[in-house]
Amino acid sequence: MSISMSTKKTNRVLALYPNHRGFGYASFENNDLPRDCGIITIRPLENGKSLLRMKELIDRLKPSRLVLPNAKVKSLTKSPRVINLLKSIEKYSNATDLKVHSYSREEVRKVFEKVNSKTKFEIAKTITKWMPQFSYKLPRERKPWTSEDYYMGMFDAISLSLAYYYFEK
DSSP: OOOOOOOOOOOOOEEEOOSSEEEEEEEETTTTTTEEEEEEEEOOHHHHHHHHHHHHHHHHOSSEEEEEEOSSSSOOOOHHHHHHHHHHHHHHHHHHHOOEEEEEEHHHHHHTTTTTTHHHHHHHHHHHHHHHGGGOOOOOOOOSSSSOTTHHHHHHHHHHHHHHHHOOO
């Protein structure tokens, strides 16, 4: 008797999105629903602690691909701290043979423009339509005088993962 084993390779993707609180993350497997996602708050906010938590997450989730915001694209919203953190996590990934993919905010927007979502809020709203289990975490639309919602980093990480699947299909 022969036992048939699936030869389909698992493509586990982990997206990390650093922000002013720490970082958002989303782990997908084979373009299915997220296996794990959330926000990790780092206090006090420093790159050493952030990098350590990111490494722990990589070790726990064992992704085959890492997806990050593009640190090479000039942006008014990326602080030097975030750029240095992204470079450090890329360096760590290269040392561990973990393939890294990075996408700019504009590339993510291009993916979601196809469904008429341009702003971060519209993208988060679209994600909750596709994945209703996150609708209770949908941030309110941001006003110019308010800070970014706690859960927006998670939606940013999910949108990075979806951009990966769009561009790498």
